[in-house]
Amino acid sequence: MEDCTKESTILFLLDSSRNVGEDNIKRQVEFVITVASTLSFNNIGVISYASDAHSVIRPGQPSSLSEFEHTLRTANYSMGKYKNLGKALIKSAEESKLFDDSKASIVVAMIAGKTEDEHAVPAALLQQKGVTIIGLALGSNYSMSQLNLLVTNPNEEHMLKAEFADLKHFAGTTRNAICKAANPCSSAECSSSLICMNKYGEEGGFQCIDACSLNPCQNGGNCTVDAIGSSNCTCPQGIGGGNCTEACVTQKFNLVFVLDGSGSIESQGKGNFQRSKDFIIEMVRSFNIGKKETNVALVLYSKKAQVVFDLDKYDKIDYMVKAIEKMSFPGEGTKTGYALDKVRKNVFKGLKKDRKSVPKVVMVLTDGLSQDDVKGPAKKLRDEGATIISLGVGCCYDDQS
Secondary structure (H helix, E strand, O other): OOOOOEEEEEEEEEOOOOOHHHHHHHHHHHHHHHHOOOOOOOHEEEEEEEOOEEEEEEEOOOOHHHHHHHHHOOOOOOHHHHHHHHHHHHHOOOOOOHHOOOOOOEEEEEEEOOOOOOOHHHHHHHHHHEEEEEEEEEEEOHHHHHHHHHEEEEEEOEEEEEEEEEHOOOOHHHHHHHHHHHHHHHHHHOOOOOEEEEEEEOOOOOEEEOOOHHOOOOOOOOEEEOOOOEEEEEEOOOEEOEEEEEEOOOOEEEEEEEOOOOOOOOOOOOOOOHHHHHHHHHHHHHHHHHHOOOOEEEEEEEEEEEEEEEOOOOOOOOHHHHHHOOOOOOOOOOOOHHHHHHHHHHHHOOHHHHHOOOOOOEEEEEOOOOOOOOHHHHHHHHHHEEEEEEEOOOOOOOOOO
């Protein structure tokens, strides 16, 4: 059987509360083992919950299916008095592998009856981070309203129901639901001129989009779709490459990177600040850096702004890269307008005579959620001849800003 979840992380939430009973806990264990045997078991984790929640197996932990089976069958299941699914969802959020952007992330929440704690908020927080939640109601005493608040939309595609006695025959149905959640486009039908895009988290399923909807043209490039559905980028002056990601190294610039280090950058996705630094390093390496070539400055900002290094500080890429790598994440608020004023008043005001005729380019890496005025400072920079390129960081950047 072909494995549909090689590029997925899956967590099963196993209901071990007292009213479930020891026999039905064992049925859940055997059910998870059966499903896991048809998938990539080493991408699967199991959390047991009752009054509290604890990890039985973490994704990537077992080295073999037999170890996976043995760990599940010999684990101690608490059979606590309360049924706290919310605690299991909060425990799921501690599993870092669930938030790997390169993989689909799926939680299969098994519940017999009604949860006794708040579950809607932790479920929503997981979905906002791209996790698809499938609900498996066991028995007949479940709450439909609770399930509707638990699962990913559309609800009918992410809600399963089974009796405990039938679980051993329900593995195939559950596997199919997991496979569809991992790759919704596998069952989609889009026209030849459109691209199928998988959707995860709050809204599951798929969406048929044109090639330009994926924003393939970077750095202000204009995207058009040809007759066969392929995207074509028209790049602004000084930028080249199929997706407008390559700076024209034959031209020299006064290039200033303005990096958003506010708290919202990391809250939208752990590691976004490091990814931004890596991007700047990659961009720097694509230019001819030198006193008579491209000069680079870097401004880091949050509620304040600091010039990390000025345009005439480095003429060697290696020194520049070390300075970028050394930067720590400041956090706090976002004042993009203040940072742009810093560029105009501090960085460009200090240009030497032989650099004043060199094109000025400001590349801003931000989530766009500024707490001060951006339009005014941006206009002043443009009025002084600077070209501003804005690059959105994270899942939820503000296009208007």
